[in-house]
Amino acid sequence: MVTIAPGYIRTPMTAHNPYRMPFLTDADVFARKAVRAIAAGSRFKVIPWQMGVVATLMHLMPRWLYDALAASAPRKPRGGEGD
Numbered sequence: 001m002v003t004i005a006p007g008y009i010r011t012p013m014t015a016h017n018p019y020r021m022p023f024l025t026d027a028d029v030f031a032r033k034a035v036r037a038i039a040a041g042s043r044f045k046v047i048p049w050q051m052g053v054v055a056t057l058m059h060l061m062p063r064w065l066y067d068a069l070a071a072s073a074p075r076k077p078r079g080g081e082g083d
Contacts, residue, residue: 003044004034007051019074023050 008014008021009030025048037045046052058066 002038002042004037005044005046005051005055006030006034007046007048017076019076022054023048 006025008017008024010024010026014021014024030047033047034045037047046055061069
């Protein structure tokens with residue numbers, strides 16, 4: 001079994017996100033990397049790898065700092081919001 005943790009993938013769904021998406025990856029590039037990870041027998045893979053570094057750094061932050069940063073992070077509007 002392989003767990004793949006994707007970062008931001010360029011798709012019609014992400015095309016309308018109103019916020020910056022670091023390390024945005026084209027869908028075909030992501031797919032090739034995912035297939036390679038599966039073929040290699042990886043158990044866990046973050047694509048792109050830079051998102052894994054970001055996640056690790058966020059995990060190492062004190063909880064109060066993480067919560068403060070997450071609370072002020074931009075959010076994608078949900079149905080009916082921002083219309």
